[in-house]
Amino acid sequence: MSTPYAKLPAWADYGLIPVINLAVAFIVAGFVVMLVGENPFRAAVILVEGAFGRGSGIAFTLFYATTFIFSGLSVAVAAHCGLFNIGGEGQGYIAGLGIGIVCLAFDSVLPWWLTFPIAIVASAAMGALWALIPAYLQAKRGSHIVITTIMFNFIAASVMVYALVGFLKPPSSMAPQTRTFLDGAQLPKLNWVIELFGAKIRSAPLNICFLLALVMAFLVWLLIWRTRLGYEMRTYGHSPKAARYAGISETRIIIIAMMISGALAGMMALNPTMGDQHNVALDFVSGAGFVGIAVALMGRLHPVGIVLAAILFGMLYQGGAELAFEMPAISRDMIVIIQGLVILFAGALEHMFRPYVQALFASFSPRSVGIEAAKGKGA
């Protein structure tokens, strides 16, 4: 029997519901702020002003967003193929190894615009390789991708410690990090773009990786909705049985989707290393791979949504740092709580308010139509 359904207009689906989720997250966060004895409204003002109030705030927000765009896209590509890649953290971290080797080898001989493409390829290749093993195990052995990718996060962390302490750090150094890259591996900043609008920026790490992230967002859109491969991935993602019926090889599609996902996760390592710190340091990914999961969910697995969600999380990172600075009662951990609430309401509880919104819509528009027609019939 057919199931009747209530459909929402697109603007409510993609606009209203995320806004409601976000509002609820901030209201609950507001209570948390009140609990520690601060004024939630002032906190909100500081947060937003910190993120968007000044030129450098905007630059920092977009810098953080850059990394999240990559990791969000990575999660989304796998999710379209029905795979939950939570190994972005490890795939991004291990990509630092490729970047480190490329930069240390070429930064003294090549200009940045030659080192950069090589480093892009190296980071993507390392990330893809790190995703390949879990993908192969899933496709051939049925080992669950969630388990294997999370295990590989730990392996990546250990490998990176080994590499950084072993051969990547300069022999004389005590710090587990590479030497500072020379000009040949330092990416140009984009702060001048913001300065065009009249803002003043003393120093901020926003760099051309942001543009690369936007290009990748477009390419991911192209891949998912406009190519045969994307079609096959979506088919498998929605229904493995239908994919089998359509003659799509399960092994092939899982491995390809995971490698693309891993490559995107790998590319997120470019931003903090070549773009900001100009070295590869211990734990430089610092959780961005996991934030990508929330970004992808909140962006509803669509590149446009992911870019917007990444900017939101960039704002929370940057504004949160300002908040911790301005309001001593609010520590860094409190910021993490606020971020957690956003993830909770926008990601995990994404559909919590949907039924109510649907009921609201159903009770407004169609009913009036229905009653009118019924009256017409009676007369």
Added chain:
Amino acid sequence: MAQAAIELIGINKSFGAVRANRDINLEIARGTIHGIVGENGAGKSTLMSILYGFYQADSGEIRVGGKPASIKTPNDAIGLGIGMVHQHFMLVDNFSVLENVILGAESDALLKKSIAKARSELERLEREYGLEVDPDAIIEELPVGLQQRVEILKALYRGAEILILDEPTGVLTPAEADHLFRILKQLKEQGKTVVLITHKLREIMAITDKVSVMRQGTMVATRVTKETTVGELAELMVGRRVLLRVEKGEAEAGAVKLAVKNLTVKDQRGVTMVDDISFDLRAGEIVGIAGVAGNGQSELLEAISGIRRAVSGSVMLDGKPIDLTGAADPGELRDRGLAHVPEDRHHVGLVLAFEENENSILGYHDDERYLRGPFLDIDAIRNDAKDKITKYDIRPADCRLKTANFSGGNQQKIVLAREMEQDPGVLIVGQPTRGVDVGAIEFIHKRLIAMRDQGKAVLVVSVELDEIRSLSDRILVMFAGRIVGERGPEATEGELGLLMAGVEQREAAE
């Protein structure tokens, strides 16, 4: 005239812009069996869901036993003595009958007392209504007919005076269906009221006292069953005259297109589902495979179409072998001219979350026509989808609409259009009209016969005996994984029914 058990007055219900029920008035007399028929999407299920408390009507009134009733949840409905047997059983497979019956009606935290009480109550109900089931049997070990009995017992145990059955015979053999009807008659004699929702008009004629017909959300007519005919009901349902049996000429069978020899297939658990089956399928004929669901037909189809790996046996397509025990792949078979309309269009034949046009290339997405290099040729795909929509009268005619939003009949047309328009030499079709309304059934049957007349080989698997008999040039009956008999289209229903129940084998052995 008996007092009304249920009265529905001016019920309206809309989902978004869809008006599922408009101004429905219905009166069901106490102690009768009342049929409700209508095509898919006519609003039968919605109406019953309102009565059972799954949905709230936008306006209108429900009266139970003459008193206005407010039914907000299924619990309210149960409290008013309304019970429902769903099309898909709501049973816990690994629980016993007794445990399922008390589920949700336990009287205290420790089950011992509840079970003891339920056991004696169950025995009384079983005696009274002829509903014998072993209370300690595990559900998954029971045949479907008995599982349904458990559902009925569940409703009666909760004190149901009014029993709603939603498409109860879809999964039953003819014999099981007959038994069900005897039970329903007995319930009626005991003063219970039965509401039977179905699209099978023959059942309506056989068992109901009154029948109401729904079409496009409205109640178009209520008739006393004795005073109406199948033809009239079908016409009321569809709104025009319908051919209940397709006209077709003699088959001109040609060369063997598909030769199946000693095919054996096992399911995931390693149980042999298809046991050493051999048959030929010729050009220009329709071969029907009849059988009760679960006797290996699904596995047979999956094996032949390359979805499921066979254990042993050989299959020749156009005289050349296909490696069904090894590397055969649905894509390869498609390239060689074997098209497959799968039984389960929701999970296999279609991706419901896709737009219609995306589904119209599923399986053929490798075709150069739909591609420009690695990219999909969106214009070509959409134009192709639009052509098929026109040719197969798929409604609504919107190739960008999500497939889940089409009715069952139109979804099936999407699959058929895709597979038939590839001009395959062999077409295998599983349950061509399951969940499809009467108007579309006629269309689909005509198309299948047109395929045959073009000299294609068509294999149809269906649990609808009427369908098999009206379409097939030859009928193979499957029972427990084997072909237990071959008959011509003139075979009677009783004869096929016995074969389907595996009876003839036993008789032959005696």
